[in-house]
Amino acid sequence: MNNDNALPGQPSLTTQQAEPAGRTRFWRSEWRRLKQNRAAYLFIAPLALAVGLVLLYPILKAALMSFQYWKVAKPIADGHPFVGFDNYAAVMDSGYFWQSLGITFLYIFVTVVLRFVLGIGTAVLLNTPFKGRGLVRALVIIPWAVPEVVTCLVFILMFDYQFGVVNDVLIKMNILSNPLAFLGESDTALWSAMIVNVWKGFPFAAIMLLAGLQGIPKDHYEAASIDGASAWKQFTSVTLPALKPVSVIVFLLLVIWTVKDFGIVYVLTGGGPSRATELLTIFIYRAGFKSFDFGLAAAAGMFLLLISVVFTVLYMKATKAGESA
Incomplete structure (x- = not known):
């Protein structure tokens, strides 16, 4: 009808x-x-x-x-009323928040780049045939397998002002004239924590990239060698392009894990001296469990979550692109 x-x-x-x-x-x-x-x-x-x-x-x-009043040290009769964006405003007004955010991004950039560079260098070496290669491959994974706290305690002893082996070696090499408190001075504490992070994290990148190297056909290298390409030219023209899908995933995974890094820096320095090593995770911890302002800590945590989500989305897109390639 x-x-x-x-x-x-x-x-x-x-x-x-x-x-x-x-x-x-x-x-x-x-x-x-x-x-x-x-x-x-x-x-x-x-x-x-x-x-x-x-x-x-x-x-x-x-x-x-993050939208409620949660100052446990200053309770009010209303309990935990909604305060709108007051906690977010307090986070944005905090100079320590911006300082910790800058330290976090510096920490992420330096450690991820160094872990990736050391990882790809180690992967190339482990992919080269030599006697005892299997044993070396097994030993390389040890730093990544050792618990964070154990790693940090060992490096605390190594960086010790009086008896640390690092000071002893540097003084004998005439690089230092006097011992240095690596974890006790603002200029060196963050870089020392980065060294520990890099030492512990680069084996993961090495193993992942080694798996990618083993998937590259040998015919590509033979063709490049016939064309007269040097070892460096083969690395830049064959190895790096072939490793791109794996490299992107490894790089993003390292970033995602480093964004939430807490244990290494906190055990080594506790965020000090003078907040020189206070990552965003340590800022959140102090706001919640030192100042007992859980509303402020939750608001700062939402910023950390946002950063993590951005890199997670990039990671998921990279994995999908790798599957479709």
Whole structure:
């Protein structure tokens, strides 16, 4: 039946009748698919519940707290009322927040670049045939496997002002005339923490890049050698382009892990001296568990979450591009 009386811009009677029927068919097909895959959903349910309790709930709770009054040391009669964006304003007005943000970005840039460069150099060496290569490959992974606290305690002894081996070696090499408190001075504490981070983290990059190197066909190198390419030219023209998909993923993974780095710097310096090594994670820790201002800590945590999400999205795009390539 023709609906000639339908007003312009309004759906016809036939269209109005088709929409509920279409929605019904959609929900029926969804219910049918749910019944067909109910075993899979039952297996996934415990994991989904665990992720919801351990990951999603804390994030949502922290987001809620960032808009509430949560100064535990100064309780008020109203409990935890909503204060709007006051906590975010307090974070933005804090000079220590911007200082910690700058330190965090410097820490990320230096450590990620050094870990990646050392990783690719180590990978190239481990990909070269030599006697005992299998043993060396096993030994390289040790720094990454050692717990952070153990690593930090060893380096604290090595950087010690009086008895540290680092001072002893540098003085004997005439690089230093007097011992230096590497972890106790503002000029050297952050760089010392970066050295520890690089030493512990570069084996991961090396192993991942080594796997990428082993996937490059040897024919490419043979063709480049026939064309007269030097070893360096082969590295820049064959190795680096072939490693690009793996390199992007490794680089982004290193960034994501370094954004949330806390243990190494906190064990080494506690964020000092004079907040010279206070990463954003340590700023959040101090706001929450030193000043007991959980609202401020939650607001700063949302900034950290935003940074992590940005790099996570880039990582997911990189992995998808690698799969489609």
